[in-house]
Amino acid sequence: MNEIIKGFRKIVYLTFPPEESGRPVVSNLSKLFDLSFNILKADISPRHEGTMTLEITGLEEDFHKGIAYLKEAGIRITPVAHKIFRDEDSCVHCGLCISMCPTKALVINKSDRTVEFDVEKCSACGMCTRVCPVKAMSLDLEDADRQ
Numbered sequence: 001m002n003e004i005i006k007g008f009r010k011i012v013y014l015t016f017p018p019e020e021s022g023r024p025v026v027s028n029l030s031k032l033f034d035l036s037f038n039i040l041k042a043d044i045s046p047r048h049e050g051t052m053t054l055e056i057t058g059l060e061e062d063f064h065k066g067i068a069y070l071k072e073a074g075i076r077i078t079p080v081a082h083k084i085f086r087d088e089d090s091c092v093h094c095g096l097c098i099s100m101c102p103t104k105a106l107v108i109n110k111s112d113r114t115v116e117f118d119v120e121k122c123s124a125c126g127m128c129t130r131v132c133p134v135k136a137m138s139l140d141l142e143d144a145d146r147q
């Protein structure tokens with residue numbers, strides 16, 4: 001059974017300036033703001049600009065406080081919008097993702113009962129990638145790196 005986590009969720013792309021790469025600012029998201037985070041990808045090396053793709057979960061209010069804290073620490077934040085893709089060949093239009101989608105980017109087409117994906121409405125929360133039984137929904141982390 002898939003885990004269902006309540007609350008606000010967003011995937012963000014962080015760019016650390018060289019002088020910040022070693023600081024544990026990301027760990028402070030949980031300590032100071034009660035946020036959970038999951039590092040999806042990281043490329044950090046001493047004395048160089050580093051990058052990290054981070055999935056953050058918690059209360060929306062705390063999320064915004066945490067983001068403000070990261071920005072104050074000199075970290076550049078880019079929302080990972082438009083980086084969720086659906087493999088049209090794999091999708092079986094089961095509809096499981098619809099109720100998970102907080103922005104109504106995934107909706108049922110009432111005329112032919114297929115599930116439509118509107119990338120313009122997607123906030124890249126990543127919830128659909130967790131529930132899709134055939135892994136049709138995915139986050140392109142390589143593409144996120146090129147933002």
Ligand code: SF4
Binds near residue numbers: 091092115132135137
């Ligand atoms: S859960 Fe996956 S297979 Fe089912 S409708 Fe959504 S994208 Fe398609």
Ligand code: SF4
Binds near residue numbers: 128
């Ligand atoms: S389509 Fe998926 S990633 Fe985008 S907002 Fe809906 S549930 Fe989140």
